Amino acid sequence: MKRIVILTGAGISAESGLGTFRDVGGLWSQYDLEEVATPQGFARNPALVHDFYNARRANMLDAAPNAAHAALARLEAEYPGEVLLVTQNVDDLHERAGSKNVLHMHxxxxxxxxxxxxxxxxxxxxxxxxxxxxxxxxxxxRPDIVWFGEMPFHMDEIGHALARADLFVSIGTSGEVYPAAGFVDEARACGVETLEINLEPSLVPGLFDRVIAGPATQAVPDWVAEVLA
Structure with a gap:
């Protein structure tokens, strides 16, 4: 049975109304990241940090999983092999859609x-x-969030899963933030097939064996239907 490791980024939750780092005018753009997303910022002004994450938590709780989250939950439930979701996102939309095998690296x-x-x-x-x-x-x-300068969670488990995988899929992530940006290289070094699903292909051409371009709510359900067919 095949093992699939899926990495998800902010692009999969954007269509649920949760902003990304790069959204102009979004929540992230209203704060200095050094002040709200570092241990040093928390030490200087805990109230400001809590205000920021309270706003993000409220956004999350008021959002709903979209068709892409639902499709990945369906894949985990119906696929005859193993499916591991590794997410860079700090929201709970994967779990609320029904996914159970989820690692929150941030x-x-x-x-x-x-x-x-x-x-x-x-x-x-x-x-x-x-x-x-x-x-x-x-x-x-403090929020149980990995801040800049801190070590992401579950790295050993993720590395082991990548080495054993048959397919690595990257969904809705820019491919610019490490260590997650290096997962495709780890997978390729182990002979793992690679697939990217994103609004636009990543900046490095040829990095993935296959690229599917389009909105997550359309592209992910279509791909899952293809896998389960």
């Missing part, structure tokens, strides 16, 4: 972590910088 807005003792728990809709940790009571709660 963390999740639905989680909170204590910066003092590393205890983790489900995040409320709005986090408060003064709220105590349920384990140690320190007022050091």
């Amino acid at each position: 963390g999740a807005l639905s989680g909170a972590v204590c910066a003092a003792c590393d205890h983790r728990w489900p995040a409320p809709r709005a986090m408060d910088p003064a709220a105590p940790c349920p384990a140690c009571t320190a007022p050091r709660a």
